[in-house]
Structures are given as C-alpha cells and as structure tokens.
Amino acid sequence: MNPATGSLLAETRRTPGRVVLTGLAILIATTFAAGTLLLTDALRTELTRDAVRTPEAAAFVVRGPADLARIRATPGVTDAVEVRSAFLSVRGQGTWSLESDPLTGPLTRLPALAAGRLPTGPGEALLGAATAQRTHLAPGARLTIGERSVTVTGIATLPGEGQNTLVTTPDLLAALGGELDQVDVAGTPDPAALTGPGLTVRTGAAQRTDEAEGASATVTAVLAGVSVFVGLALVAAVVVVASTFRIVLSRRRTQLALLRCVGATRAQVTRAVLAEAAVTGLVAGVGGVALATGLGAVLTAVIPNAPALVIPWAAFAGCVALAVVATLAAAAIPAIAAGRIPPVAALGTAGAADAGPPRKAPRIVLASLFALVAGGGGVLGARIGGDPVVGIALVAVSGLAAFAALIALGPLIVGLLARTLGRLGNLSAAGRMAVANARQVPRRTAATITVLALGVGLTSALLVGIAGVSAEADRSIAEHFPSAVVVQGADAAAAARLAADPTLLVRPGAGRADSPPGQGTNGTTPDQAAPGTTAPDGTAPDRVLVDPAPGTGDQALRVAVDRALGPDTGALVTYTADLRDQVRNALDVSRAVGFGLVGMTLLVAVVGVGVTLALSVAERTRETGLLRAVGLTRGGVRAMVGAEAAFAGAAAAVLGAVIGGGYGLLALAAMDLRTTPPIPWPELAALLVDVVVVAALAAVIPAARAARTPPTAALAEL
Structure with a gap:
C-alpha cells in the first residue's frame, strides 16, 4: 500500500461519518436493487406455486378431443378427470371465469374450503374467496348462467383469482358449454395406449414444469421493467456521489498537496482516492443489502401468508460489487483531478473544487451529440407505428440521451439562471447570496438540479402517460358502450319488456337507425314495444342500449333491467359504470406501482440535495463565519441555505416537468392512441410545488448546522 493510500484510509477510519454521508445515495440505490431481488424471488415462488395447477397425482396429461370413457378403460389408469374452463355471462354480474374440478380424490385441484360445503348435487358450485368478497355473495346464493340456475354451496380460496370465478363439476361445465382443456390421468398406463387421432400425451411432470416456467417468465418480464428504474436510481446516485466526492476532495486539497510535497506521485494520489471510493462503495453496498434484508424480514413477518424470505446470496454479492463499481465510476474524474493538485497548493487555502465558470465549448459539443440522439430516437419512436413496445423503448432511449445532454449543459444552464435571477431587484439578501453561491459553484448546483430533474421528469412522464391512457380508455368505453347498460343477445320479448319499463330509456345499439338517439319509452304498455327496439323483421336488435329515466338511481336501474330480462335470460348484460370502475x-394500481418505482429515484435525488448542502456547508465554514462576523444572523444563514435548496428545486422542477411531460406525450404517440392526450396541469403544478417544498425540507439540517457557525470560525480558517 502506497503512503498516500494509507494516509487517506486512516483519515477515513477517523471520520467514518463522512464515508456514510458520501455513499448515502449509493446505499439507497443498493437497497432498492437488493429489495427488488428479494421481491422477485418471493414473487417467483408465489406465482410458481399458483401457476402449477396440474396435480401431483396426474401421471399423464391428454390434450385434444379425448374420449374420457376410453381413457378410464385403459389398463393401468386408476382415475381420469376432464379439466374444462369457460368465460360465461352471469346474469346481473357480468362475465365470470368458470373452472371444473372433481372436488374430491387425488386429481382435485381444490384447496381447503373457507366456508360452506362441497357441491354434492347437480347445479351446485363453489365461489372463489376473492369473488365472494367483491360480490358480497355467500353460500346459498343463486346465480343464473345462460338458462341454468346454479347454487353456491361453499367458498374456496383460489390461486390467481383476478376475475370473478366459479368452480363446478366437469359435467355441469360441459353442459354450460365449457371447453375441454385437458384430461388428467392417474396411474401407470402405457402412454401409447392413451394416444389417438388429434391427441397429445405428455407426462404430468413435463406439464407442471411448463406451468412453472410460464410463471417464471412473467416474473422475468416484471424484473426487466423494474430493473430500468433500478438503473435510473443508480445513475442518479452516481451523479450525486460524483458531486459529493468533488466537495470532499476540495476540503482536503491541502492534505493532498502535502502528500505531493512528501513524495507522493500523481498516480499514487489518484489510486489513494479511488481506494477510498472503493471502501465507500463497499460500506454502502453491504449496508444497502443488509437494510433490504431487514426490511424484507419485517414485511414477511407482518404480511399474512407471505412466502418465506429466500436470500439470493450470489445476487446480493453482485449488488455489493455493483455498488463498488458505481462509486469508483463516480469518483474517477474527481480522483484524476486530485492527482493533478500541485505541491505548492499546500501553502494556500483550498477553494471550492467546483468554483469558477465551466468550459463551454466541450460541453456544448457533447450536449449537441446527445441532443441529436435524443431527437432522432424520439421522432423515430413516435412515428414507428405497428409495435408500441418498440416505439416506447426508442422513446426511453431518447429520454436517457436527453438526460445526458442535460448533465453536459447543466453548469451552463445554472450560470444562465443565476445571471437572470441576479438581475431581479426584488430578491431578499438571502436570495441574492443563494444565487451568488449557485453562480460561484455551477457544477455542484448543476449536479443537484440534474438528479432532481431526472426524478421530476419520470414523475411528469408518468402523470402525462396515465392521463392519456385514461382518456383513451374513457373514449373506447364511450364508443363501445354508449349507454349506462348494454344488453347483447336479448330476444324480442325481453327487448319489449325493457322498452315498456317507464324507469328506463331504451334505444337500439349501433347498426340500427330505427329510433332517434335518446328516444324515451315512457307511456308504453307491456305488450307494446317502444319504437326502434325491434328490427323490421320483428326480431330484437343485436344490442339494446339502456339508460335510466330522469329520477332513476343506479340500484333502481339494475333492478329494473334484471326484472325485465327475467331469471332465464341468455343475454349478456354489461354495466358501463362497472366496466369504467x-x-x-x-x-x-399502475399509477401506484409507477410512483413507487419513480419514488426511489426521487428519494435518491432528495438525499443528494441534503448531502450536497451538508458538505457544502462544511466546506464554507470560513465564508459563513465571515458573514456572521459582518452581521448576518442565524436566521439569515438558514434562509440563505434554504434559498439555495429552493433555487435548485425550482430549476429542477421546471426542467424536469418540461422534459418529462414532452416524453410522456412522445410515449403516448408511440402507442398510436386515437385520443388527443390531455395535459394534467393541476397534477403537474402540484408536483412542481411539492419538489420545491421537499428540496427546502432537505436543507433543514444543513441550514441549522450552518446557522451554528460562530463568527470566530472565519479566523480559525485563516
């Protein structure tokens, strides 16, 4: 170990808090990455358990037009059951998923009952637990499916119950029109004896493996999406750490120069700084993994029926290694700059590492290149057509290039904003000093602004995207379901009964022009259909559109429709309000998940504001002491630091909202929506205010520390 490395590592041991403070953003990003790995493993375990539906007792699975009687008569077969499924309309409840099960025996897929009893007779079925909770149905309830009445005898907890679900016998589901998916076969038959024309025979083990792999593929897709946000959080952390390293090395300029005086070479100083960065990354990585594991253990203990916590040690080691590499990458340029410090600098007082105007030409050239990539990717993604996934991917790449251009131009933008604000005559003293500080150290302020702008941009893009998709969904629903209730497949008598109800306004669906839109039916008699509710040949239209008459509430509307259609209707009834809900x-759910993922980037950004200000306050002890000596009060110091944070927050909010909102519109264009995307102005305005407030709150502790600086501190720094 060279003397320079030993000296800096000894300094690290004396001030461990500095290591934690410098690597805090990396720690948060590592926690996010490790937590994602834990979530992925838990999700894979849970989905695999739910996705594997073929029973362990099923030795073979037969697919195709199988003859159940022939299979049962095959030598070696001890049991065989049909597996059927269907999506059918339940009167007054919309479309449900129906599944078959033998209910007893080794080939049942049914878990233990939560309430009631197993079906024992024809026309009986089990209700999914989540379905019972959504519909408020209980054992004893009667449902009408097509022309058959089905009685609920019990409630069972079913895996993956995203839609209302009933479980009944294969015979009843076959009578209702359910399709044959496969036949589960138990025993030790000869597979060749099970085959036949159009049939496919495979082992039960192979079928279970395929079911598990399908779930794993879903988890892999989820991980790929989440990994994008992990990467963005890591990029934000690298920007923050690079800025903090520049500040830390600026404070230690004299120490580094003294090392050069006693014989340390440039390469030795650079390697020493990188060694310190590696230690910082290692501590942050281990801390992030430990924090993620602790949070996972707490959640596992608190959440009922949570899967066991599986710790992926190899992946966690990769997280720690990534934290070290990211910290080294962030420290590379500051380390090279530290190696260039001349020995004569030991005779002077260190200045801010980020002080002075940035070099314009290289930054403008680099930003222009990134801007060209961003522009080309954005235009191509918005106009590619055909595959929206490819278009959105191109828009995302364009967004990353735009962020890189913002990083390159950041110091120049900060200088321009500072000069503009400096010309305003109504700034307070604290505001003028905050603007002057930002102008003096533009690179440091730019790092804070760009990382905040990344979080704001992601949030703005998400807000615009959700607003556009929501508007498109409302347009599609209004186009395909232009009334409160849409009845499909009703016979002429049912259509006449609907038209005769004075609480309903009935008209034919799209494709019929027999009745003007909105024609009412008040005053008709039960044996007289309203005009336009029958076709010229006397049959019912394909669709009947039903709206409530004035004064008719939602519940009365539903009761009236059910009464008019009767218990044995085969019509499909869709309530537009339910579909819209x-x-x-x-x-x-998408908004909540998106904000949760984006929130990690915002958290890293806010931590970056706090860390940067904390280190900046420590660096400017002499300056703050001088301000206190000439009469600046503690409140004035706090206001100055808070104004710096508010300046960074406001600049980041505006830049992020403009760039993010634009990319949200580009993503919607890539999806080729038919609706003109609305701009969610209230949400964007609230975001801008929140970012400024949060940035100011991040400055509370650094501002309080700065306010405690005594005037004598200026003399101590001389």
Missing part, C-alpha cells in the same frame, strides 16, 4: 382501478 374496473379500468380506473387498473389505472390506479
């Missing part, structure tokens, strides 16, 4: 619930 389902879409909005799905969008709400």
Whole structure:
C-alpha cells in the first residue's frame, strides 16, 4: 500500500461519518436493487406455486378431443378427470371465469374450503374467496348462467383469482358449454395406449414444469421493467456521489498537496482516492443489502401468508460489487483531478473544487451529440407505428440521451439562471447570496438540479402517460358502450319488456337507425314495444342500449333491467359504470406501482440535495463565519441555505416537468392512441410545488448546522 493510500484510509477510519454521508445515495440505490431481488424471488415462488395447477397425482396429461370413457378403460389408469374452463355471462354480474374440478380424490385441484360445503348435487358450485368478497355473495346464493340456475354451496380460496370465478363439476361445465382443456390421468398406463387421432400425451411432470416456467417468465418480464428504474436510481446516485466526492476532495486539497510535497506521485494520489471510493462503495453496498434484508424480514413477518424470505446470496454479492463499481465510476474524474493538485497548493487555502465558470465549448459539443440522439430516437419512436413496445423503448432511449445532454449543459444552464435571477431587484439578501453561491459553484448546483430533474421528469412522464391512457380508455368505453347498460343477445320479448319499463330509456345499439338517439319509452304498455327496439323483421336488435329515466338511481336501474330480462335470460348484460370502475382501478394500481418505482429515484435525488448542502456547508465554514462576523444572523444563514435548496428545486422542477411531460406525450404517440392526450396541469403544478417544498425540507439540517457557525470560525480558517 502506497503512503498516500494509507494516509487517506486512516483519515477515513477517523471520520467514518463522512464515508456514510458520501455513499448515502449509493446505499439507497443498493437497497432498492437488493429489495427488488428479494421481491422477485418471493414473487417467483408465489406465482410458481399458483401457476402449477396440474396435480401431483396426474401421471399423464391428454390434450385434444379425448374420449374420457376410453381413457378410464385403459389398463393401468386408476382415475381420469376432464379439466374444462369457460368465460360465461352471469346474469346481473357480468362475465365470470368458470373452472371444473372433481372436488374430491387425488386429481382435485381444490384447496381447503373457507366456508360452506362441497357441491354434492347437480347445479351446485363453489365461489372463489376473492369473488365472494367483491360480490358480497355467500353460500346459498343463486346465480343464473345462460338458462341454468346454479347454487353456491361453499367458498374456496383460489390461486390467481383476478376475475370473478366459479368452480363446478366437469359435467355441469360441459353442459354450460365449457371447453375441454385437458384430461388428467392417474396411474401407470402405457402412454401409447392413451394416444389417438388429434391427441397429445405428455407426462404430468413435463406439464407442471411448463406451468412453472410460464410463471417464471412473467416474473422475468416484471424484473426487466423494474430493473430500468433500478438503473435510473443508480445513475442518479452516481451523479450525486460524483458531486459529493468533488466537495470532499476540495476540503482536503491541502492534505493532498502535502502528500505531493512528501513524495507522493500523481498516480499514487489518484489510486489513494479511488481506494477510498472503493471502501465507500463497499460500506454502502453491504449496508444497502443488509437494510433490504431487514426490511424484507419485517414485511414477511407482518404480511399474512407471505412466502418465506429466500436470500439470493450470489445476487446480493453482485449488488455489493455493483455498488463498488458505481462509486469508483463516480469518483474517477474527481480522483484524476486530485492527482493533478500541485505541491505548492499546500501553502494556500483550498477553494471550492467546483468554483469558477465551466468550459463551454466541450460541453456544448457533447450536449449537441446527445441532443441529436435524443431527437432522432424520439421522432423515430413516435412515428414507428405497428409495435408500441418498440416505439416506447426508442422513446426511453431518447429520454436517457436527453438526460445526458442535460448533465453536459447543466453548469451552463445554472450560470444562465443565476445571471437572470441576479438581475431581479426584488430578491431578499438571502436570495441574492443563494444565487451568488449557485453562480460561484455551477457544477455542484448543476449536479443537484440534474438528479432532481431526472426524478421530476419520470414523475411528469408518468402523470402525462396515465392521463392519456385514461382518456383513451374513457373514449373506447364511450364508443363501445354508449349507454349506462348494454344488453347483447336479448330476444324480442325481453327487448319489449325493457322498452315498456317507464324507469328506463331504451334505444337500439349501433347498426340500427330505427329510433332517434335518446328516444324515451315512457307511456308504453307491456305488450307494446317502444319504437326502434325491434328490427323490421320483428326480431330484437343485436344490442339494446339502456339508460335510466330522469329520477332513476343506479340500484333502481339494475333492478329494473334484471326484472325485465327475467331469471332465464341468455343475454349478456354489461354495466358501463362497472366496466369504467374496473379500468380506473387498473389505472390506479399502475399509477401506484409507477410512483413507487419513480419514488426511489426521487428519494435518491432528495438525499443528494441534503448531502450536497451538508458538505457544502462544511466546506464554507470560513465564508459563513465571515458573514456572521459582518452581521448576518442565524436566521439569515438558514434562509440563505434554504434559498439555495429552493433555487435548485425550482430549476429542477421546471426542467424536469418540461422534459418529462414532452416524453410522456412522445410515449403516448408511440402507442398510436386515437385520443388527443390531455395535459394534467393541476397534477403537474402540484408536483412542481411539492419538489420545491421537499428540496427546502432537505436543507433543514444543513441550514441549522450552518446557522451554528460562530463568527470566530472565519479566523480559525485563516
């Protein structure tokens, strides 16, 4: 170990808090990455368990037009059952998923009952637990499916119950029109004896493996999406750490120069700084993995029926290694700059590492190159057509290039903003000093702004994207379901009964022009259908559109429709409000998940604001002491630091909202939506205010520390 490395590592041991503070952003990003790995393993375990539906007792699976009687008569077969499924309309409840099960025996797929009893007679079925909770149905309830009445005898917890689900016998489901998916076969038959024309025979083990791999593929796709946000959080952390390293090395300029005086070479100083960065990354990586494991253990203990926590040690080692590499990458340029410090600098006082104007020409050239990539990718992604996934991927690549251009131009933008604000005559003293500080160290301020702008941009893009998709969904629902209730497949008598109800407004669906839109039916008699509710040949139209008459509430509307259609109707009834609620619930879930993922990047950015200000306050002890000596109060110091944070937050909010909103519109264009995307101005305005407030809150502790600086501190730094 060279003397320079030993000296810097000894300094690290004396001030461990500096290591933690410098690597805090890396720690958060590593926690996010390790937590994602834990979540992925838990999700894979859970989905695999739910996805493997073929029973362990099934030695073979037969697919195709199988003859159950022939299979049961095959030598070696001890049991065989049909597996059927269907999506059928349940009167007054929409479309449900129906599954078959033998209910008893080794080939049952049914878990233990939660309530009630197993079906024992014809026309009986089990209700999924989640379905019972959504529909408020209980054992004893009667449902009408097509022309048959089905009685619920019990409730069972079913895997993957995303849609309302009933479980009944294969015979009843066959009578209802359910399709044959496969035949599960138990025993030790000769596979050749099970084959036949159009049949496929495979082992039960192979079928279970395929079911498990399908679930794993879903988890892999989820991980790929989440990994994008992990990468963005890591990029934000690298920007923050690079800025903090520049500040830390600026404070230690004299120490590094003294090392050069006693014989340390440039290469030795650079390697020493990189060694310190490696230690910082190692501590942050191990801390992030430990924190993620602890949080996972707590969640596993708190959440009922949570899968066991499986720790992927190899992947965690990769997280730690990635933290070290990311920290080394962040420290590379500051380390090279530290190696260039001349020995004569030991005779002077260190200045800010980021002080002074940035070099314009290289930054403009680099930003222009990134801007060309961003522009080309954005235009190509918005106009590619055909595959929206490819288009959105191109838009995402364009966004990363735009962010890189913002990093390159950041110091120049900060200088321009500082000069513009400096010309305003109504700034307070604290505001003028904050603007002057930002102008003095543009690279440091730019690092804070760009990492905040990344988080704001992601959030803005998500807000615009959700608003556009929501508007498109509303347009599609309004186009295909232009009334409160849409009845498909109703016979002429049912259509006449609907038209005769004075609480309903009935008209034919699209494709019929017999009745003007919105024509009412009040005053008709039960044996007189309203005009336009029958075709010229006396049959019912393909669709009947039903709206409530004035004064008719939603519940009364549903009761009236059910009464008019009767218990034995084969019509498919869709309540538009329910469909719209389902879409909005799905969008709400997407919004929550998206904000959760984007929130990690924002968290790294806010931590970066706090860390940068904390180190900046420590670096400017002499300056703050001088300000206190000439009369600046503690409150004035706090206001100055808070104004710096607010300046960074406001600049990042505006830049992020403009860039992110634009890329949200580009992503919607790549999806080729038919609706003109609305701009969610209230949400974007609230985001801008929140970012400024959060940035100011991140400055509370650094501002309090700066305010405690005594005037004598200036003399101590001389």
